Amino acid sequence: MTDVVIHRVTGLDFKVEPWDWPFARERQADIAAHFKERQRAIPALFNGRVLLGRDPVFAAGQLRASYFETDFANLLAWRDWGFPDRSVFNGFGMGALRTADGAFVLGVMGGQTANAGRIYFPAGTPDPEDVNDGSLDIAANVAREVEEETGLSPSDYQAGAHWDCVVTGASIAMMRVLDVGSEGAATPHRGQSRHAGRAGTFRDPAGSLEGRSDGDDAALRHRLSRSAIRRQRSLTPMNKPRLLAAELDPFVSPFRVDGAERFHLKSHKTKAKGGLDKEQGEAIIEQNRKRLADFQEKLYAQDRWSLLVIFQGMDASGKDSAIKSIFEGVNPQGCEVTSFKQPTSKELDHDFMWRSFLALPERGRIGIFNRSYYEECLVTRVHPELLKAEKLPPKLITKNIWRERFEDISAFERYLTRNGTVILKFFLNISKEEQRERFLDRLEEPAKNWKFSMNDVTERARWQRYQAVYQGILRHTSTPFAPWYVVPADHKWFARVVIGSAIVATLESLDLHFPRTDPASLKEFKAVRKALEAEGKGRKK
Known part of the structure; x- marks a missing residue:
């Protein structure tokens, strides 16, 4: 102080x-x-x-x-x-x-x-x-x-x-x-x-x-x-924690996209460090872990709000490691990670939001989506042939399908926020050169070989197409009630500073607290305490 x-x-x-x-x-x-x-x-x-x-x-x-x-x-x-x-x-x-x-x-x-x-x-x-x-x-x-x-x-x-x-x-x-x-x-x-x-x-x-x-x-x-x-x-x-909003704002506001202006992905740097060095960043990450653990406990106890955190990004952008690092120390009873892979046959027999709907967090919980329903506007748009597997009636597959999906997603997110689910969406913005270096790292380190797939190289060849599609997604689905954060991801430690700070600042704004005990219960507690203390004294010899 x-x-x-x-x-x-x-x-x-x-x-x-x-x-x-x-x-x-x-x-x-x-x-x-x-x-x-x-x-x-x-x-x-x-x-x-x-x-x-x-x-x-x-x-x-x-x-x-x-x-x-x-x-x-x-x-x-x-x-x-x-x-x-x-x-x-x-x-x-x-x-x-x-x-x-x-x-x-x-x-x-x-x-x-x-x-x-x-x-x-x-x-x-x-x-x-x-x-x-x-x-x-x-x-x-x-x-x-x-x-x-x-x-x-x-x-x-x-x-x-x-x-x-x-x-x-x-x-x-x-x-x-x-x-x-x-x-x-x-x-x-x-x-x-x-x-x-x-x-x-x-x-x-x-x-x-x-x-x-x-x-x-x-x-x-x-x-x-x-x-x-x-x-x-x-x-x-x-409420002393109100200090957090101002303290963390330099690592949150510059990266927030809420639709107020036309979005251009190229205007967002991938190597930004927010004026910090790695040691300073690691200190903030550790502080945010403790803050997040405290807020999560109150979120769980209060049982009113839920938090949905969505991670999107190119292969090797650091989604998995960010989730592991940021949520280290959070009680697993109140937090669940869902990784969305290629849709199963059962999932393809439902609408494209169905599997995400099943994984939404309950009140008092934090839900983490490693990839999400946005994949159905991303991979499916880069590979339009995948639409056939969704078994949509042909007349519904028109030139307007992507705009319609953006509208459906925004309506879905508005519905969730109106029912107490706070949504934070993070796009991990990595450069093509940094992705290349991380792929090489996966090839050279035996402990990371399992992360590499030949499909990663195939998709890398479509880099510009993916960047263009991501720009469209963020441009059409950034809203004040469900903003995107374009996170500089070339430095993993700074990406974790930004993500953790945005989550902590958002939870702080919810005025979370432990349920207050009513006077009648306090009176009962006093009587129970006396009975338990008397029971203990009776056992002593």
Whole structure:
């Protein structure tokens, strides 16, 4: 956990000066792509101008620093990518609204923001509107944010004489207690905010923060500081794992395809490593294994959702090894892998989705498809003669059959998601050269000889055709409710980082938890515990 330091100051001195931020300049293209991806998920996201700080100094009861203007897209990428440039900090004001009865007012961020659903005091990263005569006015920034988010103006509250500056990682939250004059005035006027969703309170049992010694109010100051820490770390107060979404996003969002734009397979690299080396990647893989095991146990216990994970890819793209690695440590009682081979005669006597339907995961389970119903739009399209084996009425085999199958698959996936099955689809995107090297590896290592088939070489000759068909599949079946992830697969370890991160982030979003025991059962448990303990004592000699 990042160390937290709290400084109490009475003055803030921030000069605003032009500065060419190397991070923003050198990674301009990556930042633009990242913001485009975020905007796809949150269309209302606006790339305005904001202010970030440099060279903070606490001295003589004051905080001094320099600030510079930059695009919000730069700040968002810097935050989402783990604050790679530590010479910069995000310094923002927070108004800790306190009512006459000691309750603090917080708000839930609206769905149109970059921090939707998270809970903070009124706050916001400063922007050029907060600059006056070349200096940043944090007090004015706080007043503006409070009014925008609650409807309260400075005449409705008394601002404290000092600021509690919470320093954590790459952020400094400058918090000031704002005492509302009366209990009735404490309730925000909802519906006026461009940021907030709804308001809530927590109470200060220790009484007034003002007028207390540093030692006496340390505990309360710590409680207030937690709101600032959550703002920078993207945590909700009661759910620490919410950090995972931001932490894993650099390994998820760039590879997600949900149909918002026309898909081109060639625009997706096969050798990407996400800025990681193999050692860093292996550490993330291990962390994701533990997270997945924890989420799977809760998924099983809650018995409401199910997860369907689909793997597709060319021969030797790493499907088998990815499944083995990512799901290592998951309880096999709640997880089942189905490998779809060439259809049997019985399967061919049914519709092309039938065998997949039989293998769908029950509630509380994870189902893993190693290949899937997509083979009937892939291999069958590359080899149209295989349609004859499906015994379809001739008049149904038209030039529209592939479009119709795409429509049927999307309808099927929508049906599943509407009934509680979350679908994640991974296309392991391998280069032809990497496939060649892996085939050679299978030939040279006796322990891998069994994986090689002469048919692999035959199909390799149709590489371009397979790539074109895969592009069509992803182009027509990528949807917001069942997205594809185009996984760079030339480096197996990075493919596992992407797949594991996408699965963990998705499970985290389901708010999984163990079933809560009702009071009546707890009372029964207590009685049973006493009986069992008494039974044990009776056996002792």
